[in-house]
Amino acid sequence: MTTNIDIQQAREQLVMINPQPYNAEAPPHALDSEITPTRQHYVRSNFSLPSHDGTLSVGGAVENPFSLTLAELRALPALERAVTLECAGNGRLDTRPLPTGEPWGGYAVSTAVWRGARLSDVLARACPRAEGVEVRFTGADSGTYHLTPVLPETGDHLAFVRSLTLSHAADPANEILIAYDMNGEPLAPDHGRPFRLVVPHWFAVASVKWLQSIDVLTEPFNGEFQTGHYIYQWPDRAPEPVSHMRVRARITDPPPAAAIRAGTYTIRGRAWSGTGSITAVEVSLTGAGEWQPARLDQPTGPYQWQSWSFTWQATPGRHSLRARATDAADNVQPDVPPWNRLGYGNNAVEVHYVDVV
Ligand SMILES: Nc1nc2c(c(=O)[nH]1)N[C@H]1C(S)=C(S)[C@@H](COP(=O)(O)O)O[C@H]1N2
Ligand SMILES: [Mo]
Numbered sequence: 001m002t003t004n005i006d007i008q009q010a011r012e013q014l015v016m017i018n019p020q021p022y023n024a025e026a027p028p029h030a031l032d033s034e035i036t037p038t039r040q041h042y043v044r045s046n047f048s049l050p051s052h053d054g055t056l057s058v059g060g061a062v063e064n065p066f067s068l069t070l071a072e073l074r075a076l077p078a079l080e081r082a083v084t085l086e087c088a089g090n091g092r093l094d095t096r097p098l099p100t101g102e103p104w105g106g107y108a109v110s111t112a113v114w115r116g117a118r119l120s121d122v123l124a125r126a127c128p129r130a131e132g133v134e135v136r137f138t139g140a141d142s143g144t145y146h147l148t149p150v151l152p153e154t155g156d157h158l159a160f161v162r163s164l165t166l167s168h169a170a171d172p173a174n175e176i177l178i179a180y181d182m183n184g185e186p187l188a189p190d191h192g193r194p195f196r197l198v199v200p201h202w203f204a205v206a207s208v209k210w211l212q213s214i215d216v217l218t219e220p221f222n223g224e225f226q227t228g229h230y231i232y233q234w235p236d237r238a239p240e241p242v243s244h245m246r247v248r249a250r251i252t253d254p255p256p257a258a259a260i261r262a263g264t265y266t267i268r269g270r271a272w273s274g275t276g277s278i279t280a281v282e283v284s285l286t287g288a289g290e291w292q293p294a295r296l297d298q299p300t301g302p303y304q305w306q307s308w309s310f311t312w313q314a315t316p317g318r319h320s321l322r323a324r325a326t327d328a329a330d331n332v333q334p335d336v337p338p339w340n341r342l343g344y345g346n347n348a349v350e351v352h353y354v355d356v357v
Contacts, residue, residue: 025107036110047143060215063127076117088203091346099343116179140210163221200303201274233341245274246347249325272305276328287320
């Protein structure tokens with residue numbers, strides 16, 4: 001049984017953004033490890049922690065509806081993958097004018113090893129009917145929700161529900177998991193106990209926690225969490241739903257606002273993207289242009305951030321360090337946040353100040 005004390009302890013190492021619903025960033029040093037320790041993995045929840053009856057029902061437009069207990073899910077062939085999850089609102093605090101929404105700094109991003117059943121296996125067993133177009137995922141959490149003005153008709157008591165296209169969800173190559181273990185232990189309550197979706201490459205809003213039901217739909221789903229929120233409302237072009245993580249690099253060492261000794265210093269960091277592996281990271285030491293190539297490590301897996309480093313001859317004074325990543329689809333980070341009304345997907349190049357003494 002999980003007590004309030006257990007939940008409190010699980011939250012001790014995080015940097016709180018909102019006590020209720022509980023939202024918290026990873027501490028900056030969490031990014032020093034390739035796999036984020038579970039207690040340092042950021043948490044984002046739209047509602048209070050729900051209770052869950054321990055079963056997953058699979059139905060809708062399928063030939064063979066069924067339900068699974070956690071034990072039955074564990075008995076299916078398992079897949080284990082390290083997956084970097086990033087909140088689409090990560091970096092919102094650095095966008096101007098400041099949008100509404102949780103004021104995330106830059107640490108709503110973490111990487112964990114997830115183990116679970118393949119969503120494609122579960123869907124194949126249910127046998128979707130030919131007219132199926134989307135799959136809807138319903139979480140056990142619900143509550144009152146501050147609606148965007150664009151969809152007043154959706155009401156104000158909502159559950160957390162998202163969908164994927166059936167072709168995306170049912171393709172085994174996409175390795176979407178119904179995960180029950182995180183870093184070798186059963187999922188913690190804040191991360192979706194007893195099971196959750198993990199959708200590699202996508203902003204983590206797609207990875208529905210406390211998963212309760214999976215339904216094949218014959219019409220596209222347009223719930224609040226994919227038509228009201230989690231939409232890029234650009235000032236100058238048509239709105240787009242939030243989907244893949246945007247290319248981004250982060251300096252992890254020296255840590256933010258550090259003072260270091262003059263001499264040779266290895267700058268280290270991580271870089272990630274949902275639109276292709278990272279192909280280059282460049283570093284600027286002057287706050288202006290002058291981009292120099294960093295050493296980029298090969299990916300250790302298809303869905304996790306990559307490590308990079310740069311050897312710096314640090315001279316006394318204050319320096320502004322910047323790192324910029326490019327991915328295999330040739331996406332490169334912009335200099336300024338790509339402003340949109342709800343402040344999603346800020347992947348602007350970050351400036352890191354360091355004092356060298
Ligand atoms: N049921 C449910 N699933 C959810 C959410 C939620 O509020 N309810 N938040 C989503 C968002 S916006 C993010 S960023 C991730 C966060 O996952 P984590 O808390 O394990 O880091 O969960 C996603 N899954
Ligand atoms: Mo998120």
